[in-house]
Amino acid sequence: MPLLINQRIVTEDPWQLLDQAALDEGSPLPENGPVAVPLIWYRQNREALQLRNSPLGVIVNGDDNLAALYADHSQLDLIAIEFPTFRDGRGFSIARQLVRSGFNRQIRALGHVTRDRLALMQSSGFNAFAINDESFQTDHLQAFSEISVNYQGTTADPRPVFRR
């Protein structure tokens, strides 16, 4: 699964993303290295996670209650937002709200992340993309620049067109 960070294909991903099912089965946390876990699991096991002394991340989706996360994400280096289906667009607004709340580290899109939505995701605040398509190639990166203008502003430059 190709990973893009800041519009570059990255081969080394230090993060281990652990899903709820594996954690429920009692899989031990990896001894070291950055891990990201579902938000609910993070809330229940915060102390154990922090004892590991490695970078921490959480995985969220539109069903999570995110108010507390927006209020405090100082311990987190990565927030991964899931797109559970192609038509579920909640992740766009979650990314927007995360950036607005001051989170400035990695926001990674997971799930239905496809070439034709990369630019929309980036404009909404994502800076990393786990692309759900093995055929993804370097030339697909042009998706980011297919539309070179916008009216609304982006999280990188929030000024709408009339303020530029």
Place this chain on the structure above:
Amino acid sequence: MYQYNQIDQTLVDERVEQFRDQTRRFLNGELAEDEFSALRLMNGLYIQRQAPMLRVAVPYGLLSSTQMRKLAHVARTYDRGYGHFTTRTNIQFNWPELAAVPDILAELAQVQMHAIQTSGNCIRNTTTDPYAGVAANELEDPRPYCEIIRQWSTLHPEFAYLPRKFKIAVTGATEDRAASQVHDIGLQMAQNADGEIGFEVLVGGGLGRTPIIGKSIRKFLPKKHLLSYLDAILRVYNLKGRRDNKYKARIKILVEALGPDEFRRLVEEEWAHIRDGELTLTDAEIARAKSFFTLPDYDANAASANAHASLSHSLATDIEFNAWYRHNTLAHRVDGYRIAIVSLKPYLEAPGDITDSQMDAVADLADRYSFGETRATHHQNLVLTDVREGDLYAVWQALAANNLARSNIGTLTDMIVCPGFDFCSLANARTLNISDQINEHFDDMDHLYDLGEIRLNMSGCINACAHHHVADIGILGVDKKGEDWYQISLGGSSKEDARLGKILGRSVPASDVALTVEKILAVYVDQRREDESFAQVVLRVGIKPFKERVYATAH
């Protein structure tokens, strides 16, 4: 009207190339059907019963004659010589080839047009009063705000995958001709106690399976907050709207489920984060938007004695023109001018349809007599908004020569009708045969004039594209064991007194629709006092007398 700058033009040009590439990848098998489906829908392309259907955006209904001629060219070159105007004031082409659609879009981009967000689960074309800027009792011309909304909503990165489609209407006059109360968001220009003009904000109106009148969540929103407030509503909807069932995914269901007060609280809470932020409209931006909608250069001599005498003479000597003048033209703000409605409801033709040569004819008339602009209306007609009284006879003659002057505006045969089963893959029943049947049955114009103002809307399925719930007489096509039947409702309105019609009773077979309408109208004629309209009678007497007549057992 609004003129594209470099940014607007770049956006539509690049969107054409982006869609060309998406279409190429789909045809090559590189893009899955499901994903291409969402992408093409966001660009106005449906796959219908007969062929693909391309819906082209006509922002707030305004068309230059150059654009109209381009639509004629598209109809002639890529389609079968006609198009169909919709209730969202867009135009649909029913027979393009999928592979040719990128070329059509490239042609449209040459005249500052596109098909962006004319379908799909995103913010659709913003609509308004077709008489904006010339209407009487208008607080302010709503079109500059429609253009501001158009820009903000176009390719909005966050709101491209909403739970369901999203429609916004803006109205500025006392009379609501934009059906703003049955929109996801209705913006009604309003004045506060200090005399400042802004918007009253309604949310959660809509028709379809669950017809609901919108609820006011803010009595007064200052203009500068327009976009930040819309942004807050859309974000709440995007995050909270249902996604498990497409029939319960519109914002109206969310507003009903939460209650308008809780919905308002959520919006205000979200808005608190962004109000006075970057989306706050600047005075300069409002002034810039307004600068595109200034008054045309009206002829100071339009109301001259000569012009008046010439009109009076034509009215006195030509009864057909006289009828057209009475029914298809309206008073204008400026002395010596009239608003002229181009009827797209000719006898036995599909309502809203227009041929390439008719489009060219309208473009020529607009150039010659109405400052080069035409409006499309929610009622599926066209309007030349600024015609000198002295020119009306010439305009009428040209329209009549092109079968565009049927004097039926506001009457029973000025129906809103969706394309129905003949074209639409969602439809359950045919509609065009029934509109023909009604036209044949009520072909005596004097009878129609006597019946007065009656809005008849007919949808071929429960999705209610023709707004049958908010018509004086609403007709809904239903499928009963493979046969077309029609359910009739009475007493709806989409205007400032918006209300949903009441279902009369069991549906009637296709053969009996016009006959049933005749019985309904007979009750009206019996019951009416002096010059009471159909709507007033239904309000006063209720539907019982209509029901009794329609379902009376035959003796």
